[in-house]
Amino acid sequence: MGKTILVVDDSASVRQVVSIALKGAGYDVIQGSDGKDALKQLDGRRIHLIISDVNMPNMDGITFVAEAKKLPAYKFTPIIMLTTESQEEKKKQAQAAGAKAWVTKPFQPEQMLAAVSKLIAP
Amino acid sequence: MAELLWALGALAVGLGAGFVAGRRRPAPPAEVRPADGHIASVTRLAGSLAPVWSAQIDSSRTQMESAVSRLTEQFAGIVENLDTVLASSAGALEDGHGGTFDRSRSRLGEVVGTLDDALATKRQTVAELRNLQTLNTELRQMSGEVGAIAAQTNLLALNASIEAARIGEAGAAFGVVADEVRQLADHSLGTSERMAEKVGRAGATISAILGHAEETADREDRAVAGANAEVQAVLDDLQALVNGVRDSSGDLERAAVGIRSEVSQSLTNLQFQDRICQVLEHLRDSVTRFAETVAEAGERARADAPPIDPDEALAAISASYTMDEEREAHTSGRAAGVRESEITFF
Numbered sequence: 001m002g003k004t005i006l007v008v009d010d011s012a013s014v015r016q017v018v019s020i021a022l023k024g025a026g027y028d029v030i031q032g033s034d035g036k037d038a039l040k041q042l043d044g045r046r047i048h049l050i051i052s053d054v055n056m057p058n059m060d061g062i063t064f065v066a067e068a069k070k071l072p073a074y075k076f077t078p079i080i081m082l083t084t085e086s087q088e089e090k091k092k093q094a095q096a097a098g099a100k101a102w103v104t105k106p107f108q109p110e111q112m113l114a115a116v117s118k119l120i121a122p
Numbered sequence: 123m124a125e126l127l128w129a130l131g132a133l134a135v136g137l138g139a140g141f142v143a144g145r146r147r148p149a150p151p152a153e154v155r156p157a158d159g160h161i162a163s164v165t166r167l168a169g170s171l172a173p174v175w176s177a178q179i180d181s182s183r184t185q186m187e188s189a190v191s192r193l194t195e196q197f198a199g200i201v202e203n204l205d206t207v208l209a210s211s212a213g214a215l216e217d218g219h220g221g222t223f224d225r226s227r228s229r230l231g232e233v234v235g236t237l238d239d240a241l242a243t244k245r246q247t248v249a250e251l252r253n254l255q256t257l258n259t260e261l262r263q264m265s266g267e268v269g270a271i272a273a274q275t276n277l278l279a280l281n282a283s284i285e286a287a288r289i290g291e292a293g294a295a296f297g298v299v300a301d302e303v304r305q306l307a308d309h310s311l312g313t314s315e316r317m318a319e320k321v322g323r324a325g326a327t328i329s330a331i332l333g334h335a336e337e338t339a340d341r342e343d344r345a346v347a348g349a350n351a352e353v354q355a356v357l358d359d360l361q362a363l364v365n366g367v368r369d370s371s372g373d374l375e376r377a378a379v380g381i382r383s384e385v386s387q388s389l390t391n392l393q394f395q396d397r398i399c400q401v402l403e404h405l406r407d408s409v410t411r412f413a414e415t416v417a418e419a420g421e422r423a424r425a426d427a428p429p430i431d432p433d434e435a436l437a438a439i440s441a442s443y444t445m446d447e448e449r450e451a452h453t454s455g456r457a458a459g460v461r462e463s464e465i466t467f468f
Binding site for chain 1 (some may be wrong): 187201289389390395399436464465
């Protein structure tokens, strides 16, 4: 049983790319299509890491991170922001909300796996 | 398009004229100016075109997103299938064909080993029968020797009887003894002859058993040797088969790994869709904003208010961008390349 990672992105293709890279490295993956949907996935199940987009409909990634951090079970769950966004201001907002890393798209699977393994052991 | 450019030019001229006029002298309040018609026309055109362009952009974006999503799902399905095939192939080699072959070889080896043991026991029995035959031969020789001794004793006893008779009265008792000895010698001779006959029959039986045992042992030797050769040939064939399957499986596995890697890379390249969608969304918003700006410019021209600030409008559009290449293209007016991914840890 591998560690479980929640991947949140409104782009189905990005979710698939990330999922395949993670599954290939032995992680279990669950998906959310936006911040609101992802919050529903946080129903007490054990999630070791979250990878979230920033610009999404219904609930953006930074709001989602802030909301997730309010839940005791996920207070210390590391979160990586995976986004096309490059504004420093947004990075600061994500950091303030509780994100641990910021990865810009388009990413290479090896880069993503390196970032993941820095935050949780495989 | 030429009409639109003409109208936009007229609007610019009108706005410029209005701006210059607004700075130099107040406009006549209720006068209908020639530019007003152009401004109204351009404003209406922009207001009508903006939703059309937005719809076209949205339509393109939606179609691309939908197509790329399907493509991605199919690629993901291929990768999952390949993973399943790879796992199944590795399992089959480790626990299936290879394991079955090893188990078969071990069990066949045990069967042949049992036959070898039985054959060794038989060879030992044959060796013991040969020993028995040798002993029997010795017994026959010994019984012959006993017969010879009895015959010699008989002859000696006869001589003794003759000598006893020649002595007369004094040798009578000795003659009796000599007769008794001769009878014993006869008896011994008879016993030794019967013994020789029994030993001979026993020897013949032993020889018959030995001959049969040797014949069957030879036959079993050849049968076991043949079985060994057959088993080895079958094992060699099976080994060749397993090696062939393993080689083919290895080739398939390498091909599957290569395909998986290429499909994964293709999936990675499909990330362009996410970026293009965002650019198109921003472009759609900009078109809407442009129509609003044109309308506002018209309003201002009609009200003789100061014209809109193009730099301000452009800055507002630029502020809505999320990607560096959007900003770069906005500033340079040329297509911008995609930036390398960056990772920042907080």
